[in-house]
Amino acid sequence: xxxxxxxxxxxxxxxxxxxxxxxxxxxxxxxxxxxxxxxxxxxxxxxxxxxxxxxxxxxxxxxxxxxxxxxxxxxxxxxxxxxxxxxxxxxxxxxxxxxxxxxxxxxxxxxxxxxxxxxxxxxxxxxxxxxxxxxxxxxxxxxxxxxxxxxxxxxxxxxxxxxxxxxxxxxxxxxxxxxxxxxxxxxxxxxxxxxxxxxxxxxxxxxxxxxxxxxxxxxxxxxxxxxxxxxxxxxxxxxxxxxxxxxxxxxxxxxxxxxxxxxxxxxxxxxxxxxxxxxxxxxxxxxxxxxxxxxxxxxxxxxxxxxxxxxxxxxxxxxxxxxxxxxxxxxxxxxxxxxxxxxxxxxxxxxxxxxxxxxxxxxxxxxxxxxxxxxxxxxxx
Numbered sequence: 001x002x003x004x005x006x007x008x009x010x011x012x013x014x015x016x017x018x019x020x021x022x023x024x025x026x027x028x029x030x031x032x033x034x035x036x037x038x039x040x041x042x043x044x045x046x047x048x049x050x051x052x053x054x055x056x057x058x059x060x061x062x063x064x065x066x067x068x069x070x071x072x073x074x075x076x077x078x079x080x081x082x083x084x085x086x087x088x089x090x091x092x093x094x095x096x097x098x099x100x101x102x103x104x105x106x107x108x109x110x111x112x113x114x115x116x117x118x119x120x121x122x123x124x125x126x127x128x129x130x131x132x133x134x135x136x137x138x139x140x141x142x143x144x145x146x147x148x149x150x151x152x153x154x155x156x157x158x159x160x161x162x163x164x165x166x167x168x169x170x171x172x173x174x175x176x177x178x179x180x181x182x183x184x185x186x187x188x189x190x191x192x193x194x195x196x197x198x199x200x201x202x203x204x205x206x207x208x209x210x211x212x213x214x215x216x217x218x219x220x221x222x223x224x225x226x227x228x229x230x231x232x233x234x235x236x237x238x239x240x241x242x243x244x245x246x247x248x249x250x251x252x253x254x255x256x257x258x259x260x261x262x263x264x265x266x267x268x269x270x271x272x273x274x275x276x277x278x279x280x281x282x283x284x285x286x287x288x289x290x291x292x293x294x295x296x297x298x299x300x301x302x303x304x305x306x307x308x309x310x311x312x313x314x315x316x317x318x319x320x321x322x323x324x325x326x327x328x329x330x331x332x333x334x335x336x337x338x339x340x341x342x343x344x345x346x347x348x349x350x351x352x353x354x355x356x357x358x359x360x361x362x363x364x365x366x367x368x369x370x371x372x373x374x375x376x377x378x379x380x381x
Contacts, residue, residue, distance in 0.1 A: 024044055043234065096172065
């Protein structure tokens with residue numbers, strides 16, 4: 001097997017002020033004749049991470065990845081890899097490899113020849129070359145298919161060939177551009193865990209670009225959310241999902257009910273706000289509690305945190321509004337409700353389908369009460 005570097009003993013090195021990043025981006029900018037694709041991005045990535053960069057199409061995430069690889073030259077800023085400035089270094093001199101979205105396999109080559117292609121610039125004898133190819137194929141469990149051509153493989157197998165080819169040179173850093181986008185849903189989900197297991201065994205740092213939020217949350221130790229060339233928030237999947245800093249992040253990751261509100265008062269870590277859209281006062285648990293009366297804020301609540309009932313509930317320092325089931329979607333494991341309030345505001349709520357049934361306890365046009373706890377909501381900018 002390929003020699004591996006043990007994973008970091010600290011599972012969250014970014015929390016250690018003494019930890020030294022493996023990759024540092026310092027005020028990295030790319031300007032295409034006045035069009036800024038990446039603007040002043042500063043990031044620290046630590047050894048052994050699966051670091052994901054997410055954002056909508058055109059936000060600059062692939063440009064950022066290509067600058068890391070050396071295919072695009074920054075307009076300004078620095079890229080440091082293990083303390084060495086590689087900003088002006090050509091791709092073939094960097095200890096970095098990249099796995100492309102299209103996989104870019106050579107159709108006339110066998111699996112073994114595709115995987116071994118990355119060794120062509122290394123001065124290796126045939127025995128060493130063959131051994132390295134065999135180890136790489138064993139690593140991705142494709143040894144038995146080494147004589148096949150790409151057209152004889154499934155999508156998942158082609159993905160693993162591309163991964164073996166990217167890893168065979170034993171890079172310090174592996175960059176993956178939408179690595180699972182060509183796979184169907186079930187295969188993509190199973191391959192995510194295979195990729196995580198492989199990365200853990202190798203100890204190589206992965207930087208993954210994806211537009212799929214679920215994929216990023218499954219794979220990544222940390223996520224950077226990009227919008228219009230800028231990094232808006234960096235954090236663990238839980239931090240980004242549960243504590244979004246901005247309205248964009250709250251809306252981009254999953255679903256969120258968003259309310260434009262005005263602060264009324266702050267009481268012991270609880271913020272009371274007024275929502276004109278709901279014509280109601282709401283409570284938000286926010287220990288920062290630095291909001292002034294009259295200040296405009298936005299409150300976000302995830303659909304799975306809303307509780308539906310046909311009778312009003314007692315929710316101390318919580319929130320409750322009346323409404324009517326306006327839309328209802330059945331997704332198998334859960335149902336999605338859109339509740340129309342008296343003001344016309346629509347709330348989205350998820351309800352887990354815990355029991356097998358052909359009928360709904362809450363159905364179309366039912367009058368319901370929507371409630372949520374103060375700590376289920378978050379104030380975003």
